[in-house]
Amino acid sequence: MEPLQALARVADRAEAWRRLAWPERAALLRACSRSAARRIRVWAEVSCRLKGADPASRWLGEEALLGPAITLRHLRLYAATLAAGPGTPRAAAAREAAPGQLALPVFPGDRWDGWLHPGVRAEVWLAPAAAPARRSGGPGGVAAVLGAGNVSSIPPLDALHQLLYEDRVAVVKLNPLMAPLAPVFAAALAPLVERGFLAFVAGGAEEGAALLGDERVDAVHLTGSHRTFDAIVWGAGEEGERRRAAGEPLLRKPVTAELGCVSPLLVVPERWDRADLRQQAFAVAGMVVNNGSFNCNAPKLILTSRHWPQRQAFLRELRAALAAAPPRPAWYPGAAERWARFAERYPQAESWGEAGAGELPWLLVPEVPAEPGQPALSEEAFCGVVAECPLDAAGSEEFLDQAVRFANDHVWGSLSCTILAAPTTPRPALERALAGLRYGGVAVNAWAALLFALGQTTWGAFPGEPPEDIRSGRGHVHNTGLLAQPQKSVLRAPFRPPLRPLWDPRHRFLRAAGLRLARFEARPSPARLLSLAAAAVLG
Template identity: 40%
Template sequence: MTTAVDPARAHAKKKPAAVPEPPEHERAALDAAIADLGTGARAWSLLTLGQRRALLRRVHATTAAVAEGWADVASTSKGLTPGHPLRGEEWLSGPYAALVAVDAYADTLGALDAGRSPITGVKTGTAPGGRTVVHTSPLTATDRLLLSGCSTEVWLEPGVTADAARRAAGLGQRHPSDSGGVGLVLGAGNITSIPYLDVLYELMAFNRVAILKVNPTQDALVPVFERALAPLIEPGFLRIVTGGGDVGAYLTQHPSISHVHITGSEATFRAIVPNLTVPISAELGGVSPIIIVPGQWSAADLRYQAEHVVTMRLHNSGHNCIAGQVVLLSRDWPQRTDFLRELRAAYDRAPERPVWYPNSDKKMDAARDAYPDAARCGDGSRTLILASPADAESLETTEYFSPVLGVVTLAGTGQEFLDAAVAHANDRLTGTLGANVLIDPATQTALGAGFERAIADLHYGTVAVNAWTAFGFLTPTATWGAYPGGTVDDAPSGIGIVHNAFLLDRVERTVVRGPFRPFPRSATSAVRGYGLSVLPKPPWFVTSRTGAAVCEGFTRFRIDGDWAKMSVVLVKAFGA
């Protein structure tokens, strides 16, 4: 089973810092919530797999009931006014992500309850280095249609066989009566589904009930979470609390907490760890590369992939742990200047939106101080930095968490460039959460096995080929987290994984693959096995004119399965 790191041993010689405490009445309320969860933990251990599956079906229903309110509150809190073209982001990264995850976990419980492995019937394969690959999506014709030709694979640790993977899949649900106690989830402040999904993973993977401490940036969503997760709150499987650092610190030190999970900054992680006496898992972000493998691209390719890169940076105004930050580009690519021209144009024309996350202005100022020649794009809030490897240190080691995009040029073409870019990403960029690679089908075919070897050499928890790694976040049967090996003393992107709806054990990474070209141009490369998109532009692109309506429609389809309404949405998608 995937395990977290126990800091009690790693920090045995460190003297804990003084822990601030909330007022007495708040401490009493927190103590009461944790006491309720202790009772809930015993009740959870008595539920059968069938009862747990029925409970998740109720969670699906209550989440569906608040989906519109969820998307509206999230959009408004981020400064996206009614009618803003990017409000679709909050449908997709909020209620959509929650609904598909609940459904996937329910399917896993159904398989286990019937005596089957969750991955019975799921295609497996191999990857370089003796790795077994589980092809985790698409699994249905509906997914093939809606997911823009993207697929996900979970690569297991070298040496794990397909048979061993099938036997181990299920994690805590293979032993449902074993209680994991009470866990603390310190919720993220940027993407609204993260706290919801982290709570589900605690229950599913570890049989751990949870107290969720919401990040203050999401306080407005607490009533939504309480309604969506009411079936877990009522029997004592979940409690939701608010507050600042004093509440978080008090909870991390509570004697009845058996585990801590945090999605947040490395600075917060560093503040927590010295005082911990229980294991911790974490997702902490990082500086994500976008490797552009040189090839012969058409004008349409240059424009489309420039918009792809800009989406990786500007989604959620850049306030994403998985936002692409450093483009690694060949200085020997004959089309380098053309691509940079399209990149700047796409960066300029993306819809304006607020830079809303706390302290983002300071991070943007830091980037501009480090690179005074950086271009200010769009409405002036977007920063574009062109740097050589010699002066890229700040860009490559600081997660700016704001609309700051850098381009670093390296020598070479073909396999030489790809290998150099992989080594540069591994060795120079902070973090191991996600890496993106864009490559045209002809070049990928020419590289052959060398390309797959390079993907295996990228030490990142999610690697996306002709897609954005956020697609792996959105796919519940994929896994999400840092590359294995993080410790409490060295965890630039965290420790452990989440999502993982098949509950696979001994996971190394997720690989996402997408089509290099959208519909209809994807048809020519699809016949050679490089993916078929049925949409002219994914609705999550920041340049999609119909993204708001399409993302809402996708979410509503996951609620009601109404193909008549979905056909109207697909027509809108062709207007992107």
Template identity: 40%
Template structure:
């Protein structure tokens, strides 16, 4: 059945924006204590709708039973964790504290300081055992400057940020709501959240989950096609736009489409002059540092790579797409075989995101010798093939691999240059390295990481782990402009409200427990429940969501039980 396009209801949208304008003024009179309490009431509303939220997303995506935990984690779980952490930051500010109080400060190459924000507290240390993460500040920014600006708009709660438009992404159900939440807390800006048409069915769920914010005229959530977004973008009472999507959509908003858009860009005469922030994806590398790995290491890291590519059927802006290996690594063929085995073992999965089949056909055309494994593609890219995979985000289950020379530090430096210079985008990068090899590289390893220009870097874990930890800022490596937007401008999440971070670096265990101890890692982490191969994918995700709805010691045993005895 074909949907019939309806005229845009200008009167209804005008009324909605007027309600939000009044809500923005009211927000400026709400104390930080009241704001924190409102966020916790919103968390409780999300908790009450968690099952409906996950079930609706599962139905939309036709998610297979073995990985339905994805819709719990990348939905109500992270949303509730973000609301809790943000409320804690507002409470700290209300009491006269600073959001970075209690955070250890470290050093990184190039005159950078780091904020060691993960894990924070004993409960988080237990739940994320084996993981650590830090926010890196730009060179020359000291802790005094960080402290003076931490809190962003919440430091100036009486200043209204007006009304903004959030154009929600259509691949993960948490993105749009959390973008709107960040606008509210970090910039004192209320939002119209326009859903991507893929998530039209989510509207009644969202309306219940975010009812506390909607009742206070701080948020409106609507469906609509592009003409609805176009009208709101041009509305005189809407002062800011935030988009999660593609660079082409961003450019269409800023410059327009077709030859007119090209003319505007050439003359630097944007169609839209309002400020715009964005998160736009790219081609994410997975750098594999050569080492001497056991068969178990090869199998585990193959599952790691498969997860980075195949979670959500590859429909992620942060999905690993270009795996970079050493041409001198004796185990390279063995590792590729392990990846093929994982690809072949997974149950069939719907390429549900619009355009995915077209993208795969494009990849097949560019690489006629591409391997097919259970509906997934594995492509070798080299000097004799097209380099389209480096320049095109396929947003589908397509994994490329290539080789460059070198071992140890030489390889890592070459791989960093390759990722920086050859791949499109700067959102996230993954790196796999055995503890022994990392130790041998010493300070040169951290220096190489400092040269890797990505917003989030995951070492021995998917960079999306930074997305699972709402304390981490999420966005492209800084420096993009509307003329060359790359992977976007600005950050979201960032529950400590740190101003102008440079990047995030997250570390995970190279081996799960108990093999981690044999390899010298102080980790008791079992295989990660978000792996696409995990038998605990759904049970652990539900347990984590239950914990996030009302954090406390009494719920932690249930999480471990769900992970260890799914």
């Protein structure tokens, strides 16, 4: 179906969707879950092929995680929220995270969560002075969603946010990279598509421009780069720059966006034993290499203390972990050029891994000066590049205080941040850091990408980025509890996790674990949990 044909059909159903009661919406989502569950394998197989990976390889498990597993989890959690109704969400459990600011515990949310992620806790921090409440009744109308090209759960999840949080029907214009998944998405969410509440369409820039400019579209959401946002909101070239300087947008509609970030990872300089150094280095390497590093939440800047006695030992373990991770196809446009720019700019850059045709080795850039304007601080590589920047801070408290200021003021973007903190880290300094970091998602001892995946947590830039200087975006997505006025999400995990993370490149059963997790999220049961646990424990 052509984009404008799809728009006409969906726009006619906007009022019907707005009138649809929460229990009826929950029933539709449960039907979508059953439909999507039947397409787990084909979804993952198509995703592998469009990224140049063999569907018979372990990467099928990664694509099952990145696509159907996360989507099925969100469908299940949204349905549970809608079935429960718009009552006040766990208000009695709220705590004061900062003066005048409440944090609401959201994870674990049910009996399954504690088994899936042992020891993990997450909160949504509300905007200052906000009280716990569910959003009930968004603005409604029609949304045009411009889908991401890197992770296959993003287009359906962005659509679900528009439907359930904003009360808008949606037309999703897929990134050309994701076009092969259009029939899979339409079949997976057929109960919504068949009733005219949602449509997935393919096309390029011309089709996207026609969709955004149509008077029937009330709002726009996109996942992509800040350059795409600028081109849409202000226009291209000199005229676009003139409009931005004058505050005269080309597109005069509400635009929300999830964009990029030079995602920092803070390594708190405590005493680690040898096993800790190796485990954390492999965990960091896994965060970098997942999905070929084409993730907006992949760590791109590791902040260390120059005075940490174990800094060089950690970097040696990180080098070994990157060398052990097989290079991946450089399937995302411009990856080779961006990789080459960083390699040329930093003569100390080190490449790890034997790359074959169409692949790139992993690039580690140690000893980046802590100077504003350094490319490693101000440009998102969006490929297999990670830099290390040592700060002149002695001790954990001084390091955390300095690293928070440095990340907030000199590192580009505000999407997500990860902290590695041993149990000996001073608690007041860590809590001060969590309150002070101006990021939409902060994770301690786990990859911040978990905040993207869990569903109960929010995902998006820290509020307040002006459209004239957009970086990581505006607004948020996910938030399956439909919490009103979120500011950021904070996650805490054990420093020594009981299970090897699925993103660890050493995981031996990724293929089985990814497929089994997707099936579990479709319909949780003790039997499916045991099957998943076997793959997780053996990994």
